[in-house]
Amino acid sequence: MWSSTSVIVPCEMICNNAIAQQMLLSTTTNSRFPLPRRRSHTLTYNNYGHNSNLSWMATMENNNHVVSTSTTTSVNHPTSVPVRVAHELYQAGHRYLDVRTPGEYSAGHAAAAINIPYMFQVGSGMTKNPNFVDQVLTHFRKDDEIVVGCQSGKRSFMAATDLLSAGFTGVTDIAGGFAAWSQNELPVDA
Known part of the structure; x- marks a missing residue:
């Protein structure tokens, strides 16, 4: 009993x-x-x-x-910060990971940003990059401080979440993405 x-x-x-x-x-x-x-x-x-x-x-x-x-x-969900805070983190030594498509990146990007697409344009839609984390590992260590940005903030949030799940520890999402970055007249390369 x-x-x-x-x-x-x-x-x-x-x-x-x-x-x-x-x-x-x-x-x-x-x-x-x-x-x-x-x-x-x-x-x-x-x-x-x-x-x-x-x-x-x-x-x-x-x-x-x-x-x-x-x-x-x-x-795990990443910390999201406004673009001005992301810019200050970038100036303090964080590295910028741009997860937009190559076409979006070539139209303009944050100075010295590294482009690794989280998604690829396929027809009128998008598909996730199956090698995203492996490609990030070729440029970053898991303990690097990284700010992650896309065009509007949605893809970068998903990418940052995937990076945290893969064991990255210093990932910060840029709320508003490159659109907010350029609207705030932060440094860009064409």
């Missing part, structure tokens, strides 16, 4: 404390813009696709074994 005891534990207690510690770190700078703190945004999803960080997780204890009622997976 066995007995079970239900215990309700907030998901925040289960999540990695390193995230909370990293969020408390302060960055000092002479910038008039607040620079991002290096942190990994981790969202935990249960097997129904719901974000369990926003809910309570029920567990049952049976003979000193804790069993969770849901299966979880983690997805």
Whole structure:
């Protein structure tokens, strides 16, 4: 005969404390813009696709074994910053990875940006570059500080997410992409 005891534990207690510690770190700078703190945004999803960080997780204890009622997976999301902050990061030594198509890149790009397309133009649509991470590894180390930009910010966010999943640690997404970069009259090469 066995007995079970239900215990309700907030998901925040289960999540990695390193995230909370990293969020408390302060960055000092002479910038008039607040620079991002290096942190990994981790969202935990249960097997129904719901974000369990926003809910309570029920567990049952049976003979000193804790069993969770849901299966979880983690997805890392990059820090996104405005273009002026991205430019300051770039000036401080971060390298610029432009993930637009070669045609978009040749029409204009941030000075000294490295172009590795995240997606390729195929007919009227786009398809993901299957060798993207491998190609990035030929130009960057996994611990390099990288700002990732595209045309509007959507592809760069997806690319930065893939890089974090591949083990890159210093990835920052440029919100607004090259369109915002050029609108703010930041340095470009034609």
